[in-house]
Amino acid sequence: MLWRAIAEGSPGPKWAGLFAEYWPAYKKWWLREGESARPTYRDCRRALVQHMPEIVPHYDQLCALAGGGDLAARFLSFYCPPPYLSGCSQAIWTGAEPVLVRNYDYDPAAFDCLILKTDWQGRRVMGTSDGVWGLVDGMNDAGLAISLTFGGRRVVGAGFGVPLILRYVLQTCTTTEQAGAALARIPCHMAYNVTVLDAQRNYITAMLAPDRPAILTHAAVATNHQEQVDWISHARFTSTVERERFLLHRLTLHRDPQEKFINAFLRAPLYSTAFASGFGTLYTAVYRPRLQEMEVRWPGTVWSLTMADQWDTARHVKIPTPA
Structure with missing residues (x-):
């Protein structure tokens, strides 16, 4: 396993590069039950505004750095993602x-x-x-x-x-x-x-x-x-x-x-x-x-x-x- 420790004060080119690197695998996982199984962008952003309004500016900035696409923005909201299990x-x-x-x-x-x-x-x-x-x-x-x-x-x-x-x-x-x-x-x-x-x-x-x-x-x-x-x-x-x-x-x-x-x-x-x-x-x-x-x-x-x-x-x- 190649582990990295990366610092970037405000979201910028480092984060954008990381997203471009990881997004293909995350997109496949996020769509594994079909796009219709995931909430719309409107529902995702509304949920963030309702429950975690303080980080909505960060979310909007990251969506822009990710290219402004609909699927990426819905994924980045973390709202109603596919189920996943871990031990720990x-x-x-x-x-x-x-x-x-x-x-x-x-x-x-x-x-x-x-x-x-x-x-x-x-x-x-x-x-x-x-x-x-x-x-x-x-x-x-x-x-x-x-x-x-x-x-x-x-x-x-x-x-x-x-x-x-x-x-x-x-x-x-x-x-x-x-x-x-x-x-x-x-x-x-x-x-x-x-x-x-x-x-x-x-x-x-x-x-x-x-x-x-x-x-x-x-x-x-x-x-x-x-x-x-x-x-x-x-x-x-x-x-x-x-x-x-x-x-x-x-x-x-x-x-x-x-x-x-x-x-x-x-x-x-x-x-x-x-x-x-x-x-x-x-x-x-x-x-x-x-x-x-x-x-x-x-x-x-x-x-x-x-x-x-x-x-x-x-x-x-x-x-x-x-x-």
Whole structure:
């Protein structure tokens, strides 16, 4: 996998180049159920104006950079996209210098392999890209960190793809309380668990779903179910209950030091090699809100990035496979 870390303060030629590179594959995915299955541009923009008005100027600017086409604009709204599943484990180590740690388990052929740093309207944000401006995890310059896992339910409804919701939270919120309020009101098209940690050491996990109100919890651990297992076969395949129990044990009954806790994400049962099934662990991310630092880890490798770094760098990563 070729990973890139790219910085561009305001959307411009770098972002336009990335969109041109990724759009053919995303267009094929977005149209896989037929164009009529996706909302119209009018409906997409109306939904953004209603639920996330603060980022509409960014959306309009990106649509223009993408060429102003109807399909691209509808895709970039993230409104009612095709369903997609991931694995993932995430947890907050709640010591003196708290960190948010997560594994992202997904299909390597459908992943951006891209870390973006932006400075839109004075708010610096860095995180792991999805859909070229959405995020699956990230942090802003106020020290607010956020991450997602699939919620383990098959229900699909009217709402936004969760990566854009994470982008919105980091663009507009500075505290966990503000993030929780935003997550509770913005409709999400599938079930997801979103964990948030701020610089004041406050944290929540929000359980989002399109068919019921969001559940805001003080849980420090999230895997791939919500309160109880809903999709039994998926739970068995991804070992969501076993991973949750393992993390809870590490945080409570057998309290690990920070580094040992982080390293546990690079081994079974948290680390997955099910790449052929689309659920291998592509990376481990570590967010340190008070230090404005993130790390991307693989077995034997740590890539450290900060808000102050000079970006535009890359590295090749070999995905481990079972012995």
